[in-house]
Amino acid sequence: MKESLRFRLLEAQLALAREASRSVVLVVTGQAATGKSALVNELNHRLENRLTEVHALAPSSEERARPYWWRYWRRLPARGRVGVFIHGWYGDALFARAERRMGEGAFRDRLAEIRAFEAELAAEGVALVKLWLDIDRDEQGRHLEALQRDPERAWQVKEHDWQRHLQHAELARLGEAMRGATEAEHAPWQRLAGGPGQAPAKAVAQRLVEAMVGARPRIEAPPPLTLPGGSQPPRLATRAAPAPPPLDKADYRRRLAEAQARLAGNAREAQRRDIPVVLAFEGQDAAGKGGCIHRLTSALDARQYRVHRIGAPSDEERAHPWAWRFWRRLPLDGRVAIFDRSWYGRVLVERVEGLAAPADWRRAYDEIRRFEARLLAHGAVLGKLFLAVDKDEQLRRFHARAETPHKRHKLTEEDWRNRERWDDYCRAIDEMFVHTHGVDGGWALIDANDKRRARLAVLERVNRLLEARLAR
Incomplete structure (x- = not known):
């Protein structure tokens, strides 16, 4: 990342903290072995980490004992701060559907919930940056094998990485559907190449600068939620x-x-x-x-x-x-x-x-x-x-x-x-x-x-x- 961009990123973040009129949420998801953790580490090194919160969640028993969205609402950054979510609410839906833990109808419902959640955040002054990291399947396999052969890096490869390698085509299909269903002016997707030899940090840093200092986009409201029919609502005059x-x-x-x-x-x-x-x-x-x-x-x-x-x-x-x-x-x-x-x-x-x-x-x-x-x-x-x-x-x-x-x-x-x-x-x-x-x-x-x-x-x-x- 060029020094000029690093300076602009830090300057924009410090201005964000001073003004405290909005917060920024970055969601990084995509295929396995695309360097998501390395990207987040680099960004965190360039940002003022006292004003940055990074979350890579595996739900705890406390989180499973509350409504699903509680785990994300409670971690939203305050105005003036940056919150980074690795996979976040997108990974939950994507991998649950790929592994058949979530049906097609439930997947569509979750995407509608995500769209409504993000519209609510944007209306409250949260700037959303959503990043999908992609990689060719063959390149992904070679990268995973190289990591596993390297004694100093083998720990980075988990069993679920190989599982997601086998699901590459399915994840690509679901990812495309997911991005299409949740694309909005206030919550756009950015799709970048990941993996060996790729350097997406520059493009992401530029997008973060724009989110920190840019004008607030027009909020695209989700379809209204209708309540099921039932009794007539009460009225004060007839109690x-x-x-x-x-x-x-x-x-x-x-x-x-x-x-x-x-x-x-x-x-x-x-x-x-x-x-x-x-x-x-x-x-x-x-x-x-x-x-x-x-x-x-x-x-x-x-x-x-x-x-x-x-x-x-x-x-x-x-x-x-x-x-x-x-x-x-x-x-x-x-x-x-x-x-x-x-x-x-x-x-x-x-x-x-x-x-x-x-x-x-x-x-x-x-x-x-x-x-x-x-x-x-x-x-x-x-x-x-x-x-x-x-x-x-x-x-x-x-x-x-x-x-x-x-x-x-x-x-x-x-x-x-x-x-x-x-x-x-x-x-x-x-x-x-x-x-x-x-x-x-x-x-x-x-x-x-x-x-x-x-x-x-x-x-x-x-x-x-x-x-x-x-x-x-």
């Missing part, structure tokens, strides 16, 4: 009328104990079967989400669940695509993750308060549907619960909080500001229901004007979801 009479305290305690005992048994069985549970709580301010979550967790083993209270993103979270902070919090199989507010903030508070651009929150509906579809495909139980109070009841609770010393911290200026935009929030909530209500991932709209009935309704909903999953 429950007239209100039932308040529950007697003794009756409430009896029913609460019964529901919690039922939940404890269901949760133990879900844990035994390694079924993950993800619960998302949304609701108007003072609707009682915390109280419902407390009654829920009282029935669970504290070692098996975690409550995530989602507020304004941290500096670290703002440096990543918006969905990153939700992907990284997904539970292991057999565990429970409870989100006190969730990814729906994108289409609620961020929309209403102007914290997300209209293009971003409108795009988020489809991104949320895909996120939840991947949870369900992994076998997770997904519960989405919206606790609703009317405007008069919210005001009464605000005043009660203001007058109760140990509850005053719950009432903030932001709560009063949100109340002033009550109608805007109601419109956003109903639109959220329309766009994200489905069969398995459907919304439960809980009338929370009566706290006791709301807590029992939440327990009943979660129990039914678990029992439906356990009955399969």
Whole structure:
């Protein structure tokens, strides 16, 4: 690599770090014995390696116990950094299909997932560089034999290299189909010759410089993901009328104990079967989400669940695509993750308060549907619960909080500001229901004007979801 190009590469990377407006992801895949590791080593030597992260993944038991895409979301580089993936999500699909561990239909579905994943990254300021290294089959065989004869380099040849040599034609065919299905203006492929005597580092370095300093490409959105038909989405205006009479305290305690005992048994069985549970709580301010979550967790083993209270993103979270902070919090199989507010903030508070651009929150509906579809495909139980109070009841609770010393911290200026935009929030909530209500991932709209009935309704909903999953 020429010194001038080396200087431009380093200069571009340092400017990338200073501006921190985008990150760069390089994926290197292709045929065996093409020098992928040597290429990455050379690039890493030329880059500022404190700002570069290299990943060559063999999935761990922890990664297999979470939805497939978790392993990649959690490793995405922050803005200002470069992430390098050897094979990455392309190698997973390519080799699984070549080895018949993945059917043709599943392969096509995975390529569609990849296209959607990369479009989401590009929309969030990730510049994608995708490299396919090619080699002639005969040349590949000679190179593998030469490596194996050399005592100092024989360790580089693994059994799977010979297997992929035998599959050269099939990998070439699948690679062509894969590149065609995932080629996009925001995620173009570059195909280069690899193997002995080839020097692709110069071309790759040039492409990296362009990704670091170039204009953001137009994002080509994947086809929208449609939800299966099912029940009609709820609406705030039709949740429950007239209100039932308040529950007697003794009756409430009896029913609460019964529901919690039922939940404890269901949760133990879900844990035994390694079924993950993800619960998302949304609701108007003072609707009682915390109280419902407390009654829920009282029935669970504290070692098996975690409550995530989602507020304004941290500096670290703002440096990543918006969905990153939700992907990284997904539970292991057999565990429970409870989100006190969730990814729906994108289409609620961020929309209403102007914290997300209209293009971003409108795009988020489809991104949320895909996120939840991947949870369900992994076998997770997904519960989405919206606790609703009317405007008069919210005001009464605000005043009660203001007058109760140990509850005053719950009432903030932001709560009063949100109340002033009550109608805007109601419109956003109903639109959220329309766009994200489905069969398995459907919304439960809980009338929370009566706290006791709301807590029992939440327990009943979660129990039914678990029992439906356990009955399969």
